Amino acid sequence: MGKPERLFELATELLRQRLNQGTQLAKRKRKRQRRILKRVLKGGLIMMVITFVIIPAMIASGFLFGPNGTEGLIAAPAVLLTAWAIVLYWTFGRKPRPRALVQGDLPQLPAYTEEWIDEERLRLPANAQAPLESISQQLEALTPQLAALDVQTPAAQELRRLLGEELPELVRGYHKVPPALTRQPLYGGPSPEQHLVEGLQNIGKQVARVHERLAADDLHALATHKRYLELKYKPEDEQE
Amino acid sequence: MANDSELVLTPPTPVAVVAPEKASGLVPLDEGQKSKLTARVETFIGELSALDANSPEFGRRAEQLMHLGHKEIADASGHSSRFLERPVKAMASESSVGSDLAALRRTVEDLDPGKRNLLVPKKLFGVLPFGDKVRDYFDGYKSAQSHIASILARLASGKDELLKDNAAIDVERQALWAAMQRLEQMIHISRALDTGLEQKSLELDTQDPAKARALRESALFAIRQRSQDLLTQMAVSVQGYLALDLVKKNNIELMKGVDRASTTTVAALRTAVTVAQAMTNQKLVLGQITALNTTTANIIESTSELLKTQTGEIHKQAASSTVPVETLQRAFQNIYQTMDAIDTFKTAALSSMKTTVSLLSDEVDKSKGYIARAEGAAKALGQGASEPFKLTE
Numbered sequence: 001m002g003k004p005e006r007l008f009e010l011a012t013e014l015l016r017q018r019l020n021q022g023t024q025l026a027k028r029k030r031k032r033q034r035r036i037l038k039r040v041l042k043g044g045l046i047m048m049v050i051t052f053v054i055i056p057a058m059i060a061s062g063f064l065f066g067p068n069g070t071e072g073l074i075a076a077p078a079v080l081l082t083a084w085a086i087v088l089y090w091t092f093g094r095k096p097r098p099r100a101l102v103q104g105d106l107p108q109l110p111a112y113t114e115e116w117i118d119e120e121r122l123r124l125p126a127n128a129q130a131p132l133e134s135i136s137q138q139l140e141a142l143t144p145q146l147a148a149l150d151v152q153t154p155a156a157q158e159l160r161r162l163l164g165e166e167l168p169e170l171v172r173g174y175h176k177v178p179p180a181l182t183r184q185p186l187y188g189g190p191s192p193e194q195h196l197v198e199g200l201q202n203i204g205k206q207v208a209r210v211h212e213r214l215a216a217d218d219l220h221a222l223a224t225h226k227r228y229l230e231l232k233y234k235p236e237d238e239q240e
Numbered sequence: 241m242a243n244d245s246e247l248v249l250t251p252p253t254p255v256a257v258v259a260p261e262k263a264s265g266l267v268p269l270d271e272g273q274k275s276k277l278t279a280r281v282e283t284f285i286g287e288l289s290a291l292d293a294n295s296p297e298f299g300r301r302a303e304q305l306m307h308l309g310h311k312e313i314a315d316a317s318g319h320s321s322r323f324l325e326r327p328v329k330a331m332a333s334e335s336s337v338g339s340d341l342a343a344l345r346r347t348v349e350d351l352d353p354g355k356r357n358l359l360v361p362k363k364l365f366g367v368l369p370f371g372d373k374v375r376d377y378f379d380g381y382k383s384a385q386s387h388i389a390s391i392l393a394r395l396a397s398g399k400d401e402l403l404k405d406n407a408a409i410d411v412e413r414q415a416l417w418a419a420m421q422r423l424e425q426m427i428h429i430s431r432a433l434d435t436g437l438e439q440k441s442l443e444l445d446t447q448d449p450a451k452a453r454a455l456r457e458s459a460l461f462a463i464r465q466r467s468q469d470l471l472t473q474m475a476v477s478v479q480g481y482l483a484l485d486l487v488k489k490n491n492i493e494l495m496k497g498v499d500r501a502s503t504t505t506v507a508a509l510r511t512a513v514t515v516a517q518a519m520t521n522q523k524l525v526l527g528q529i530t531a532l533n534t535t536t537a538n539i540i541e542s543t544s545e546l547l548k549t550q551t552g553e554i555h556k557q558a559a560s561s562t563v564p565v566e567t568l569q570r571a572f573q574n575i576y577q578t579m580d581a582i583d584t585f586k587t588a589a590l591s592s593m594k595t596t597v598s599l600l601s602d603e604v605d606k607s608k609g610y611i612a613r614a615e616g617a618a619k620a621l622g623q624g625a626s627e628p629f630k631l632t633e
Contacts, residue, residue, distance in 0.1 A: 220411060228407035232400070 043091030050083045107147045110139035113163045131200035138207040145214045170199045247581045251588035252489040254595035255482040263475035267424045281432040293454035302458040309426035313473045316419040337398040344391045378516045402491045409488045430467040476607045497582035508571035515568045
């Protein structure tokens with residue numbers, strides 16, 4: 001192949017990758033928004049159902065057992081408001097807990113972790129956003145492979161430990177540091193914020209390595225099959 | 241006929257133990273690579289000896305040497321379990337091909353004209369009442385043909401398995417070769433570090449004896465231990481590499497055997513068709529075998545040529561010969577010879593495979609001990625430490 005063609009091919013590939021990356025980012029953003037929207041809708045629906053159950057129930061009880069007087073008038077909105085408050089807490093107040101990550105099913109692990117990362121994102125410094133984003137990206141790429149992975153394999157256990165225990169521990173540790181001290185260097189070395197960023201980078205790299213390892217088997221199988229076809233069907237004088 | 245080109249299957253010789261001292265150098269590094277690595281080693285030694293021997297930074301740098309090539313060793317040892325599996329699997333697959341060959345032999349023996357005295361030529365020729373017996377004999381082919389066809393199909397798929405095995409070995413050897421190249425680079429680094437540190441500490445003996453001692457006790461000690469680990473892993477990898485080749489050669493020989501067994505069987509059946517026509521003046525229709533001829537010829541690309549010329553000769557001989565039974569008998573002899581050759585080969589190959597496996601598993605166990613130790617050391621140090629001699633792809 002000539003040099004210009006090769007360059008052209010490289011450029012095309014790069015452009016395709018970039019576009020792909022852009023759409024990936026947009027896709028993830030859309031997904032995140034959809035997730036939030038879904039939650040809002042779900043909460044709203046439950047609240048509506050509750051309203052339509054409680055008010056008629058109150059009216060019905062009034063008809064059945066006789067009017068309740070002032071207590072009833074106060075109790076009805078009070079019950080309604082309490083129910084709404086509980087629903088609101090369940091939909092928005094509850095955060096995905098790291099413990100759930102450990103027990104969660106393996107194929108759901110990336111989704112869980114991504115959700116957790118989204119929650120944490122706002123509470124972490126700007127420097128940490130890039131490594132967090134890269135972990136999110138890795139997780140996205142991992143999802144199809146995890147679906148086929150056996151839970152007992154070392155790679156599965158490693159991912160579980162990494163995402164379910166070590167990542168939350170790092171973030172928890174950072175949160176424990178008083179905000180005023182996060183940027184002060186420790187023993188003349190890096191600051192807690194840097195520790196966090198480096199830790200996140202390390203986790204991201206390790207996830208990438210696990211991903212590579214998981215892909216290695218598939219790559220191996222593909223290369224083997226190609227070689228088999230070559231051995232079987234290619235005339236001997238053409239084989240290298 | 242196939243008699244003239246007798247089948248010889250050579251069993252591969254078992255892989256000998258590779259001593260760690262001799263393991264390095266088998267995978268060549270080019271000079272450019274070597275000088276680049278040496279330059280990095282020199283920078284490292286320069287930086288290390290410039291540091292205060294009591295500073296934590298000096299300790300950290302010296303500790304880095306303790307897990308030099310950690311990734312390369314882990315990588316190469318990852319292959320060792322796989323290349324141990326191969327020969328064991330090969331022995332098992334051999335037995336499946338072996339049982340098919342045995343079944344083929346039993347079926348073929350039933351059809352052997354030599355086992356029936358009705359085919360003793362002198363008695364037969366010109367005596368018509370015996371004709372029925374001959375017809376019965378050739379009817380045997382008709383009932384046996386579907387059985388033979390299924391055995392031949394099984395043998396063909398067994399051969400495909402062997403081919404797949406060889407394809408996997410090719411890929412594995414490629415991966416192992418890459419891992420060995422990285423190991424070799426690490427060995428080069430560790431040797432350069434060994435001599436460089438030795439020299440540096442000799443230089444410093446008079447100016448700064450404390451630092452010279454620190455260099456010897458922490459850095460040089462660590463690197464010598466690490467060199468041993470690297471060499472041990474290299475020896476195992478080289479041995480595994482050779483063992484994979486042994487399995488591959490073994491498979492190739494076995495495939496040759498399977499090819500020849502199928503060809504000779506098909507040739508014998510074709511001869512039977514011709515002979516039947518000559519003797520009973522009846523067309524012996526072996527539809528399934530004829531169908532098989534085309535597929536077999538396709539599968540056995542290498543021997544189909546042989547089969548073609550053979551059949552031509554058989555045709556001529558059977559038609560012209562006054563004793564067609566002898567021709568048929570010779571066709572059966574060919575099958576037997578092939579099967580005998582395969583049997584002899586298999587016994588020899590199996591023993592050389594066993595020797596290789598037991599030697600290799602000993603070595604792998606040994607290297608696992610080293611790796612466990614290295615793993616422990618790396619865990620204790622923490623993985624976060626930067627690697628001064630990280631190899632780029």
